[in-house]
Amino acid sequence: MTQRIQIGAVFIIMHLSFGYVVYPNLIYRLTETAHWEIILCLGLLQLLLMWFYIKGLHYFPNNDVIDIHLKMGRWAAIVFLIPFVINLIALVSLNIRIHTEVIISIFLPRTPYWSILLLLFFVSVYTALKGLGTILRSSIFIFLFVIPLVLLNIFSSAINFNIHNVTPGLDLPPKFLLNMRFFYLLGFSSFLFLGFITSKTKLIFRHLFVAWVIVTLLLLLVVYIPLLVFGQETVITLTNPFLEAMDSIDISWFSFNRQAIFFGVLLVGLVILTNSVIFWMIGRVMQKVFAWDSSYWIIACSVIAFIIAIVVPNKYLLEKYFLWSSGAQAYFMISIPLTIFIYGFLSNRGVKVREK
Amino acid sequence: MRANIVKEIQSRFSDHYDDFFIEEELVEKTTIFLIGFNTLVDLAKSKLFVQQMADSSASVKALFKNLSDRINIDTEQLIQGILEGNLVIVSQDGKQNVVVDPIVKNLRSSISEPKNESPIQSSTDAFGDDINTNVGMIRKRLSTASLCHCSYQVGELEKRKISMLYIKGRTPKALIEKVNEQLKGINTDIETIDDLNLQFGKRRLSPVSHLSATELPIQAIHSLKENRIVLFLDNCPFALVFPNLIWDMLGGINDRNFPFILSFMLRFFRVIGLVATLILPALYVALVSVNPEVFKLDLALFVAKSREGIPLSAFLETIAMVVLVDLILEAIVRLPKSVGPAITMVGGIILGQAMVEAKLVSNLLVIVITAVVIASSAVIGMQNSLYIRLLKYPILILASLFGILGVCTGFIITIIYLASLTSNDVPYMTFRIKQEGETK
Incomplete structure (x- = not known):
């Protein structure tokens, strides 16, 4: 039971981490009205x-995803999973870099970004090296630490809402x-990380459905808070709409000047856990496909990711690369589940035919 | 004329064993030798006891049989028996011998009140030095047939007694077997609790022990009922609960003597104490020196005003005060009870007034430090209080470098570090251990 809650917590944290930064911008560019349709369609596609x-x-x-691919044959594992790992390395480095930009703009405008990159990389790699158990256990505590901040952000921003900003609601x-x-x-x-933990626990769709509902609600809020505060025309010109929305809040009795500080703290918790999960996935694949200890792979890949994150020159290119990487990720999100489903279906039928 | 066996024992304890005695006694017209240490055996009373037994026995052989079951054993075992504080009796011809439980000198304090914990609204018995008394205290309070007891004698120089208690059918079998193997495999001397701790896996540089020590029988029994193992070390007035869990720091069984809502409140305050100890000094440094802009203007001005004219940087003044307070806490423990208050008074005056008036540290910092000292004492157990006091330093250093970002990263690193600890595959951050045979 505890482990299911932990998996749910990781699921929510990872989605929020990706959801807070670039996700709203893309949605604003896609449509001018009825943003909820996109989020819901995406959610349903993801659920499928x-x-x-x-x-x-x-x-x-x-068996986990890697075992199943190895069953198809070693070449299958190499062909399907190695590009996935390469993309994960790119994703992790760009993700940390994007978060670093936001964190710098909130906390430390004069600090060089490499020092914060180094800090975040160090913590993520340390967590990944400690293994899945550590990630799952700390996820609960980070979840407890993050969720009150998320709720604080949502409720405190409600004072600036203007409902006319989001009409018409249908498109x-x-x-x-x-x-x-x-x-x-x-x-x-x-959700691809789910396939990496099945060697010990059996996933139950019903439990994940609850996590999915929470994620979809939170994503709706992430997109709609800036919209309700600023409206579509303003929001599309902002670089970090959610951050600006947080900065616009002024509660007179509250002793803090900037609500954005809580948003920044929340992001740090999210980004560390998300990246450690991705590093752990990289280590896991490499260890099973090429026999070598996973900690060496994690360290090697993190060095590569760190170099990529440092050499990206500006924010424009950063977002462009990040989109490419997430596009590639979408490809894996479609191909890996379907491959496994079809292979499982066929081999299962094969077993039944042989039994007859 | 003394028998060979007596001579052999005597030669072993010839020099520099001034408390060693060999007494001759006449029983049934034959001589017997009483051998032992007069520092451990009450000789006069033991003699009387042997005489009384002799009166009711027909022969020396019958007497020996009545005295003990350990009859006619070899010399090495006799010597071991003497060292353990028993009385050895050898017949005149040396062919018969016996190891008797003598009337002992009372070297132990009796059951007293706990010295390191102060339970409210509960039984005030505490464990003592004698291992059998301690196990007896558990058996007395937990009279069930499924309470199992395994005893070990380990060590190189001296054989030290260790007892392991668990409830059969509750504690996971794998855990019991592993601990059993680890205890059997000990080949070094166990002098302190940490020596025993190191036998359960490498944690030399970790502040968190595998064992949680408690003085209270009710707490030990509660741990047993929670499917854990309780270890006793001879001459150590603590029950050592294995594995140590983070929950031990936050909630004890004594809390549950109050209604649920009150015990919840107590535990909630302990959580606040834990978090405050870890992040308050760091938060002060971050808010004063790196991120002052997060406060509202009037609050920011207030903070700036309190630091007006102070030459030290925020980090330096904080680390100086934190170290000073930790020094005071340590000094109070070392001093005799009659001198202790002097330190409290001097420390209070210097920390509270002189340093502020001399403009060496800010008013605000003194308040923060006081809060931290109080908060760190709110958790259960001295060792837990010590280790959270240690963990605040890394967060403080990170805060001086990165401000609020550093505080929050440091806090997350601490969480991750604690989550990574396991003892025999039981994670430190678990809330309970699964009962054996329980389905998921």
Whole structure:
């Protein structure tokens, strides 16, 4: 039971981490009205893929994604998973860099970004080296530490809401489905880690559905808070709409000047845990595909990721690369669950035929 | 004419064993030798006891049989028996011998009140030095057939007694077997609790022990009922609960003598104490020196005013005060009870007034430091209080470098570090241990 709560916490934390920074900007660019349609469509698509993924994983009890790919053959594991790992390295480095930019703008405008990058990398790699158990256990405590801040942000921003900013609330037909950016957005979802923990625990779709509902609600809030505060025309010109929305709040009895500080603290908690999960996934794949201790792989890959994060020159390129990376991630999000589902389905039928 | 066996024992204890005695006694017209240490054996009373037994026995052989079951054993075992504080009796011809539990000199204090913990509204018995008394105290309070007891004698120089207690059918079998193996495998001397702690896996540089020490029988029994193992070390007035969990620091069984809502309140305050100890000094440094802009203007001005004219940087003044307070806490422990208050008074005056009036540290910092000292004492157990006092230093250093970002990263690193600790695969941050045979 505890472990399911832990997995749910990691699931929510990872989605929030990706959801807070670039996600709202993309949604504002996709449509001018009825943003909830996009979020809901994305959510349903994600739910469908998750269902395939979990169904596929259930065909192979006590095996994780890597084991299943190794069953198909070593070449399959290399062909399917190594590009995935390369993309994960890119994703982790760009993700930390994007968060660093936001964190610097909140806390330390005069500090060089490499020092904060170093700090965040160090903590993430340390957590990843300690293994899955540590990540899952600390996730609960980080969750308890982050969720009050999320709620504080939501409720304190309510004083600036103007309901007219989000009308009209309906937009038909949904043209955004044909836009490529919609699929980029899918890459912000991060349910693939679920397949890496199934060697010990069996996933139950019902529990994950609860986590999914919470994530979708939180993502709706992340998108709608800046919208309710500023309106579509302003929001599209801002670099960090959520941050600006937090900065606009002024509660007279509250002793802190900037609400954004809580948003920054929350981001730190989210980014550390998310990146440590990704590092751990990288280490896991590399260890199983090429026999070597996973801690060496984690350290090696983190050095590469750190160099990538440092050499990206400016924010424009950063966001561009991040979108490419999340687009590639969307591809893996579609291909890996379907591959596993189809392979599981076929091999399961094969077993049944042989039994007859 | 003394028998060979007596001579052999005598030669072993010839020089520099001034408390060693060999007494001759006449029983049934034959001589017997009483051998032992007069520092451990009450000779006069023991002699009387042997005489009385002799009166009711027909022969020396019958007497020996009546006295003890350990009859006619070899010399090495006899010597071991003497060292353990027993009385050894050898017959005149040396062919018969016996190791008797003598009437001992009372070297132990009796059951008293706890010295390191102060339970409210509960039984005030505490464990003592004698291992058998301690195990007896548990058996007396937990009269069930499923309470199991394994005893070990380990060590190189001296054989030290260790007892392991657990409840059969509750504590996981794998855990019991592992601890059993680890205790059997000890081949060094166990002098302190930390020596025993190191036997459960490498944690030499970790401030968190595998064992949680408690003086209170009710707490030890509660741990047993919570599917854990309780260890006793001879001459150590503590029950050592294995594994140590973070919950031990926050909630004890004594809290539950109050209604639920009150015990919840107590535990909640302990959580606040824990978090405040870790982050308050760091938060002061961060807010004063790195991120003053997060406060509202009037508050920011107030903070700036309190630091007006102070030459030290915020980090230096904080670290100086924190170290000073930790020194005071240590000094009070070392001093005899009659001198202790002097330190409290001098410390109070210097910290409270002189340093502020001399403009060496700010008013605000003194308040923060006071809060930290009080908060760090709110958690249960001295060792826990010590280790959270240690963990605040890394966060303080990170805060001086990165401000609020450093405080929050430091706090997260601390959480992750504590979450990474396990003892025999039981994580430190778990809330309970699964009962054996329980389904998920």
